Amino acid sequence: MNNNSRDINLEKQIDAYIKGNLSEDEVDQLWVELLKNPEYIDLLETEIAVKRVFEERKRNEAQKPTTPISTLRKSWKWVAAAASVAILVIAINLLKVDSEQNLQGLALSDINIAENLASPDVLRNQKERLGDADSLLNIGFRAAVSGEISKALELYQEVIENYQNEPAAAQAYLNIGIIKYNSGDYEEASKAFNNALKKDTKEQLFKEKANWYLGNAYINLNRLEEARKVIHKTYTLDGIYRKAAFRLLRKIDYELGNVDFDNFDEQIKEGK
Amino acid sequence: MDYADLVEALKKNDSSKVNEHLSTLIPRLHRFLTIHMNASRQDAEDCAQETLLLTLEAINDDRIKNPERILSYMLTSCKNNYLKIISKDKEQNYEDVPEEQHHQPGQLKAMLDEERKSLLEWCMEQLKDEYKKFMEYWFTDPGMEAEKVADKFDLSLSNTWTRKHRIIKQLNECYQEKSEL
DSSP: OOGGGOOHHHHHHHHHHHTTOOOHHHHHHHHHHHHHOHHHHHHHHHHHHHHHHHHHHHHHHHHSOOOHHHHHHTSOHHHHHHHHHHHHHHHHHHHHHHHHSOHHHHSOSOOOHHHHSOOOOOSSOOOOOTTSHHHHHHHHHHHHHTTOHHHHHHHHHHHHHHOTTSHHHHHHHHHHHHHHHHTTOHHHHHHHHHHHHHSOOOOHHHHHHHHHHHHHHHHHTTOHHHHHHHHHHHHHTTSTTHHHHHHHHHHHHHHHTOOOGGGHHHHHHTTO | OOTHHHHHHHHTTOHHHHHHHHHHHHHHHHHHHHHTSOOOHHHHHHHHHHHHHHHHHHHHTTOOSOGGGHHHHHHHHHHHHHHHHHHHHHHHHTSOOOHHHHHHHHHHHHHHHHHHHHHHHHHHHTSOHHHHHHHHHHHHSTTOOHHHHHHHTTOOHHHHHHHHHHHHHHHHHHHHHHHTO
8 A cells, every 4th residue: 555545534534433433334334445445454453552552551651659769760860870879768768668557558548530430442433322331331430530429320320220231330330339449438349349340341451450449448448368369369360450469468468477478479479 | 346246246156256255355354353343253253254154145135235235234244243142152151150261262362462562562662753752642642633733743634644644554564574573
């Protein structure tokens, strides 16, 4: 495909498709064109993957803790040498805090709603029909980020009641759990996270989140055996919470008095 | 390729032309199913086969009145077949089957995606700085319009689309090359 054989309208449609701006009919028309022009399917796939890379970078950036260490890392090179001593001191202090801090202090204090509420995947196919489970999740998200928490909870409850067998129900449970967690109602949060996990979802990140938040809720409820189980599950899922899960596992096992720290890494790997 | 010919070829019993059409269509339908419907490789294969059989049957029974719409017919048929597979899977999932069995296709896809991601990231690193910034600006904000990108990079709208096309094409070629190694 050279520039002369380019189909700019098709490129614009692909862009709109990836951004979720096409109706069902437009998506169908686009795919008819793509079936006729397979070289554009290659480009579409690459574009989706590029978008995911940027989204992941953005997400990782947002999750990076803004410790004095990471701030210093971004500073000018000439400061670096002088700062290294300070970094060392800060690091030692952080480690000290880690070992002295109680377990509840290490658990999540709250969960960022805007970044973590589950919402429908509108990447490729935006559905706008009101009453649809996905639409309800979207409206719930908007309500939650606007501070209308009761309205968001009602909407998520509606999803659960009316769309019990759809993936949206699992997302609704997760979102209720997050909201309850942030209000300090860890008992209800843990029930909601458990319900989310009971739903059959194949999405890895969803399972990671639900296990991780459930583990944190259990820590706040001082149910450490249960916390250990789900945080270990989070660790084995080997995703974005792996390191944080490892850190909490150490602390939980210390509290439970059931670990030999000399072989901790091996024990965790073996699933003990 | 004009797929309206497929109807004609079938009616004329032109098997070499029919096979030529089918051999190009099957992989394209696979890709529709995996990209658009998030189907696993196995489901996509089953679905595409089933769709082709149904389409051939419909052509033979003279049920396709407008050969120009043959691809639309196939896409709709593909979607319906896939949704049927999914609903069957859901029924099975409510039975007591070990969790690992449900998630195998998803895990495999995640592994492949991870490999693709690493290669693509490598390719993205090879881009000129200006192109890296361009792509970052375009993709980091989901609501980003081409007009805004054009303003930001002081390009005409047409040149903005051309630049985006070139970069995606370059990344695609780089990825294809690396993945064949």
